[in-house]
Amino acid sequence: MRPARDVARSFLRQGLIAIALAAFCLSPAAAESQPPIISQGARFLPVVAGHGMASAQEGAAAEIGVDVLRRGGNAVDSAVAVALALAVTFPRAGNLGGGGFMLIYLAHENKTLVIDYREMAPADTPSNVFLNEAGEADPAKSRDTGLAVGVPGTVAGLCLALRKYGSGKFSLAELAAPAIALARGGVLVEEDLADSLPLAQQRLRRWPSSARIFLRSDGSPLARGDRLVQRDLASVIEAIGARGESAFYEGPVAEKIVASVRAAGGRMTLEDLKSYRAIEREPLRGSYRGHEIVSVPPPSSGGVHVIELLNILEGFPLAEQGANSAASIHLEAEAMKSVYADRAAYLGDPDQVEVPLKGLLSKAHAARLRQEIPLSRARRPDEVKPLDPAPYESDQTTHFSIVDAAGDAVANTTTLNFSYGLGLVADGAGFLLNNELDDFAAKPGAPNAFGLVGGAANAPAPRKRPLSSMAPTMLFHGGELELVTGSPGGSRIITIVAGLILDLVDFGMNLAEATAAPRVHHQWLPAQLEVERGVSPDTIRLLEALGHNVAVRGAWGSAQSVARANGMLLGAADARSRGARAAGY
Template sequence: MNLKHVLLLSTSILSIVACKSQQAVQQSTTIQKPAENQGFYQFTNEDPNASPFFAKKASVYAKNGLATSAHPVASQVGVDILKMGGNAIDAAVATQFALSVVHPAAGNIGGGGFMVFRDKKGKTFTLDYREKAPENASRDMYLDENKNVKAGQLSWVGHLASGTPGSVDGLEQAHKRFGKLTWQQVLQPAIDLAENGVKLTAREARGLNNVRAELIKFNPNKTYFMKADTAKWKEGDVLVQKDLAKTLRLIQAQGRKGFYEGETAKLLLAEMKRGGGIITQKDLDNYHAVWRDAVIDTYKNLKVISMPPPSSGGIALIQLLKFVEPYPLKKWGWHSDSTTQVMIEAERRVYADRSKWLGDPDFVKVPQKELLDAEYLKKRWQDFQFSQASDSKVIKGGTIAGFESTETTHSSFVDKEGNAVSITTTLNGSYGSKVVVDGAGFLMNDEMDDFSIKPGVPNVYGLIGNEANAIAPNKRMLSSMTPTIVEKDGKLMMVLGTPGGSTIITSVFQVFLNVAEHDMTMQQAVDALRFHHQWMPDRTTFEDGAFTEKTLIRLREKGYKMDAQKNTIGRMDCILVLPDGTYEGGADVRSDDTAVGY
């Protein structure tokens, strides 16, 4: 399949690309599957009928390049860009714009994100294009006269929930610095998708139907994402987005100016005025993504490269790995009671530190070095004991001398030269603030909820923040996004990341260990059932079937609150480099996520 076919989006080809059976995807590569015994992991001999996997999905293998994202069409766009001679950055940028069309729940130009890039020579770069609080934002903007949180979830839905978007500026900066193809080339697939339409997957149709009432509430007299006959969307229906195509054409022609200035900016500001939002032209003019130094450390013989603040992901992931590194997880086994116990206790302490210490480094002094110091982590761990669960009410953020307390989607890419990109972007909640910019056709984010709208009060994800993450004008809100790249012996090994709100960090943590300790293939590591603990509330949620009954009994006897849930945890899109240089894509079976290679 060449790029021309994707751009024309003929119905027959689109049907093949979107096929959830993965048949078309697997035809994109002729690489032979490794021996069946690779990934020796088996669940446990306690219950031979149990399966460790949410479902089983075939890996995708490639030699020359691979893209894995939340939507099959977007992944195909990424690979076709690679086939044209583009590099991993070109593929990442084209895929992100395509996702803004085909995956409206989280793909975005009205939000922001983080990128980790490792070039073919091993140099690493991270780009922060997280949204910022508008200049007219204030610490107590969501509180009433009694300092209580106002009713109406104002930080979560509606016009007041949006921060200044960063995606367009960030993607342009990444492309200008590292891209090979032209800006016009990498934008064209998304434009054609918006103009000609894209067939809805069953999941996308269901999502649009579920959000219909909120879209009507916050977008009176608009018809975006609505069927003309008011009927429900169904799988295979074609979603055409003419206004979004017009916006993307302006971005294609003018770069960031096509979004932050001119017609699009006027439409965005008119939408803010219409609904009581506070983003101004000054906010748009002053928004610029920031290149930051990666958080880098080791786990045994592996080098971990991840995102620094205002993402909490990198620091948290490395803290988690350092806590469990001394233990024989491989010997104990996947999801055994001992393995699970040390992972839960690590998560408990890391999320407590996240609450106390992490925020936008341009506004607060984040003790990054101290939080990763071996002696500090040793002190944080000294009250752990195998005989019983720790109490989160007792576990607080650690003490550091000299300091005072003060919907998302992921994609991974590699090209034939070995450049790698891990990129996580978000609108925050599914379909963001539910506000569509009239005339421009894109959804706005609801990232203001990621601030501590009142220190000590949990946000929608249950995360508790404090002074370090209090609202301030032009400040970036704390994030859990954890785009990560892993090296082994100086060579690229893994590209990791996921959406999932507060579960992002623990999902990346588990998939990393599934490969590094439990010898799973990348697809097995992604498919494996997951669990999550975030300090508060003091309970562990897990995907149904993740533990045997015997293991649950042992953990509960020690005082762990273990709650099965029907909702899935995370939707990983990852890449593993095999010893012979072959790329293995692991795209999450929990959703429409798809890996495509060639």
């Protein structure tokens, strides 16, 4: 278990010396999904603990999760409390009105499983729902109206997880209590909340129900030092705590959701809500240089393509080429192009389309894709074609990672899609609604808000779950858990998670270094290699000489990770968003 063990030994040997993190400034293009980093010269200090740990994008939620662990709860108990708290303290991505994926590891059973609580299209969703009269994609329909809202899955997913895999020591009401108190008493506007509200001001001011909560009477956003009070949200969480998911999917709350969605032009019905179910699925498994990778299956593309990307790169001597060298970035970028081309061609909701998972995850398919990569030049998009993997077989997000004293773990990624989702609060219910159905391919080749293209496999359809890039992931070695990780970042989630694994396994970084290291991303279309500031100008010039169209960007993503080795837990909260915290005991 080399990487995790090295993390522990490195931190102990160095006396927990903090790793300096370069200051980043966000590009305007990514501002919708992540606020700018303000703290210059931020210091990044990983946390070491012996019993339990939670790493989340917002500090109060992480502390709530650790308190549950300290009081004898397991990782799933903690995850439910953290998720409900994030709906209050991190409203741009934490949610009741969105969805996501939870990867659970039960150490005593040596079992991993996935709870898919991805949003679902209403029953009245024709394939041309996001096209205009000329038959062209109309982005406003899929991003700015009630047609964009998928049936929320978060509440169903949390209730299913607690019912089947909680410790039994805590009721849902007890786990909801901290979130209720925060919503009713108010949370101080600071750090990420203060950064993100001005960026979402125009989206929120469109809807009176949202403006009443997040904006001042003059229409300006709540600012640093103000208090965000969410009484309606407190009442809804209290009802969920008392009656479970039926309090959300039926009765007054469901009626408020439907009324708000339909008033915004959507087609959701009470039956759509009543019939929603979270689904338990088998996780995907792969391997990379002796480490087992476990991640989430479709309707997320995240796990498929993290594994596929690493399969391709396993055949190259990356360690010899060095971290962030032109040679290693070139190979990563070319492998990423192939992976995203496959994503566009083959991925969709497995309950409605056939996805060739066995082929996409195979080492043989990766070897064929590897042979297509030229070592001396960058390929144009039209040179990258999805290869038939095998016969078919019968953005803004937030992530948290938790490990408990027994070794059980949760990696959970949840989303509203855009920062603050549609921007629409369900009137009288206090929570924001998603605009997740933009993740469908409105028509073949039409890009979504993150520039991703898709085909018929991800076309809109009744009660279909749109394709996602979320990738909560765990790494094992010798049968022992060594890493729990994941990140927000829209289409970049796949490359963030895979890049973290590369930095740990190939380049020998410890968890802090891997989290802070500059990131690279290529998604085939558009024809652009994105690199974070921190990649050297010399490296960029070499990449351009190979034919890459390099765009230097500010920070993206916010990986939240926990590593486990030799009885020690090591948490790294990504400082790319202010207020992230790893906490343990």
